[in-house]
Amino acid sequence: MKDTTPPPTTTHYDVIIAGAGPVGLFLACELALAHCSVLILEKQQELSSPIKRFPFGIRGLSTPSVEALYRRNLLDELEVPKRLKDPHKIFVKGPKRQVGHFAGIPFYESDIDTTQWGHRVAGSTDTHLMAEMEELETVFTRRALSLGVTMVRGAAISGLSQSADAVTVQAGSSSYTGRWLVGCDGSRSVVRKAARFEFAGTEPAFTGYSAKVTIADPEQLLPGRNLTPGGMYLQSQPGYLNMLEFDGGAAHQGDQPLTLEQVQAVLRRVSGTDVTLTELHMATTWTDRARQATHYRNGRILLAGDAAHIHSPLGGQGLNLGLGDAMNLGWKLAATLQGRAPEGLLDSYEAERYPLGAQVLDWSRAQVAIMRPTPEARALNAIIRDLMQTRDGATYMAGRVWGIHTHYDLGAGHPLVGRSVPNFSFADSTTIGERLRPGKALLLDVAGSDSLATWAAGYGGQIDYITGGIQDAVAISAVLIRPDGIVAWATDGAVDLNELQQAADRWLVKRA
Numbered sequence: 001m002k003d004t005t006p007p008p009t010t011t012h013y014d015v016i017i018a019g020a021g022p023v024g025l026f027l028a029c030e031l032a033l034a035h036c037s038v039l040i041l042e043k044q045q046e047l048s049s050p051i052k053r054f055p056f057g058i059r060g061l062s063t064p065s066v067e068a069l070y071r072r073n074l075l076d077e078l079e080v081p082k083r084l085k086d087p088h089k090i091f092v093k094g095p096k097r098q099v100g101h102f103a104g105i106p107f108y109e110s111d112i113d114t115t116q117w118g119h120r121v122a123g124s125t126d127t128h129l130m131a132e133m134e135e136l137e138t139v140f141t142r143r144a145l146s147l148g149v150t151m152v153r154g155a156a157i158s159g160l161s162q163s164a165d166a167v168t169v170q171a172g173s174s175s176y177t178g179r180w181l182v183g184c185d186g187s188r189s190v191v192r193k194a195a196r197f198e199f200a201g202t203e204p205a206f207t208g209y210s211a212k213v214t215i216a217d218p219e220q221l222l223p224g225r226n227l228t229p230g231g232m233y234l235q236s237q238p239g240y241l242n243m244l245e246f247d248g249g250a251a252h253q254g255d256q257p258l259t260l261e262q263v264q265a266v267l268r269r270v271s272g273t274d275v276t277l278t279e280l281h282m283a284t285t286w287t288d289r290a291r292q293a294t295h296y297r298n299g300r301i302l303l304a305g306d307a308a309h310i311h312s313p314l315g316g317q318g319l320n321l322g323l324g325d326a327m328n329l330g331w332k333l334a335a336t337l338q339g340r341a342p343e344g345l346l347d348s349y350e351a352e353r354y355p356l357g358a359q360v361l362d363w364s365r366a367q368v369a370i371m372r373p374t375p376e377a378r379a380l381n382a383i384i385r386d387l388m389q390t391r392d393g394a395t396y397m398a399g400r401v402w403g404i405h406t407h408y409d410l411g412a413g414h415p416l417v418g419r420s421v422p423n424f425s426f427a428d429s430t431t432i433g434e435r436l437r438p439g440k441a442l443l444l445d446v447a448g449s450d451s452l453a454t455w456a457a458g459y460g461g462q463i464d465y466i467t468g469g470i471q472d473a474v475a476i477s478a479v480l481i482r483p484d485g486i487v488a489w490a491t492d493g494a495v496d497l498n499e500l501q502q503a504a505d506r507w508l509v510k511r512a
């Protein structure tokens, strides 16, 4: 898909976003929804690429990502999640329905005790879904353009400078100025390097390969995921290979194309066979290098997505982490731009998102540790496998992989504070998630009271007041919900207007 935006008529924007990957595009949608002017500069001329399509372009969406898409009315636009609703049938065979893995060790739906996830109500969205990168980017691009975002493809950012009130970026022979710049330009982010963000972490243990090949003698390969003395290999579909070789990441090619001979040699080493490949259709490498920007903001420049954190794709969390960054940052940056942000709101982006990023990096490191071809790792692997076959073990793994327990530490208060609001439904069959589609804060007043309606009306349209009995058996009387769907304040008793006011002051309204 080519850029359909006419050339920009202005070079001044509220926000310039580097990179039209899923994170940059979703962030652009969030900012434009909040009426910011946004320019996306994207290096690639074309959106479409075989590596972004089935099967290599398939990504697992976690609960927070599914909720975010639902809350912006984007979920229904995606066809691939509907088609791959049961990936079990396509990727994994076996008597029990596998719904995820840790270091390749499967966990099964029938072992998970969802009653432990008390805050999930009957109308909750799916805990996880399969999506395709190309479709996600296509849908996000369509939404961004419809909201007035300007997009320039074939514009590789090469340099930048910032002053007290603006950032200027260089792309080819053009320069563009914005009040803010967000680097969503992926793992090798030029923005991160040019703005001198520190990127701290650990070096890789392996090179990973994804390749589409023709195999002369496929019977030499074992089915499923195989940990071997050389590494790991998996043939997910005939000819579609994923491999790991513990070489310290030495063979990672960057942009260099791989040859048939290289891929065959790796497959022979990791499988311990003399399997023969006759054709190489596509191949790419990756590693488990795990690094994270020590800060997500430097003056008027912010980072999100892979530009802010990289780790191995094991367990599939990078996209989810990035979409979470975008959902968290969009409304905060918009409020800052529009002069209505309470003190410290923008800095809460790093305070909330950095710890989650650090957890994901450790999650990926833990998987690498038990996949190593050493006796110690094999022993540990066997113990984890045993634990994952218990009900609590499977429930813990699913909760972590799907991000069920994701929450921010927003301090003391009702147990829902800092969590994603449960998707309460109302008598007219609408849900709280649908009410979040305009991207505004919500005050849900279950019983309906004049005092709360009047209080909300005092915020000049910044807080949408809704009232109505919820159909779920949850003891709640009022909830203040941030535009990203996170509960800022809640009560199951009488409303204390002072508490409510404090929450609004903290998240939503600048005090004079």
Ligand SMILES: Cc1cc2nc3c(=O)[nH]c(=O)nc-3n(C[C@H](O)[C@H](O)[C@H](O)COP(=O)(O)OP(=O)(O)OC[C@H]3O[C@@H](n4cnc5c(N)ncnc54)[C@H](O)[C@@H]3O)c2cc1C
Binding pocket: 018, 019, 020, 021, 022, 023, 024, 041, 042, 043, 044, 058, 059, 060, 061, 155, 156, 157, 158, 184, 185, 186, 187, 189, 190, 210, 286, 304, 305, 306, 307, 313, 315, 316, 317, 318, 319, 320, 321, 322
């Ligand atoms: C094999 C594999 C499997 C994975 N599986 C999963 C999974 O199941 N679940 C999951 O959550 N994650 C998964 N991931 C990770 C996920 O794909 C990434 O975390 C996600 O794509 C990051 O999105 P992003 O928008 O931050 O960066 P990217 O997708 O890398 O997008 C960055 C964009 O910036 C552009 N760009 C780069 N430099 C410049 C520049 N100088 N100027 C302008 N534009 C620039 C690029 O062209 C690109 O379009 C997987 C990754 C791999 C490699």
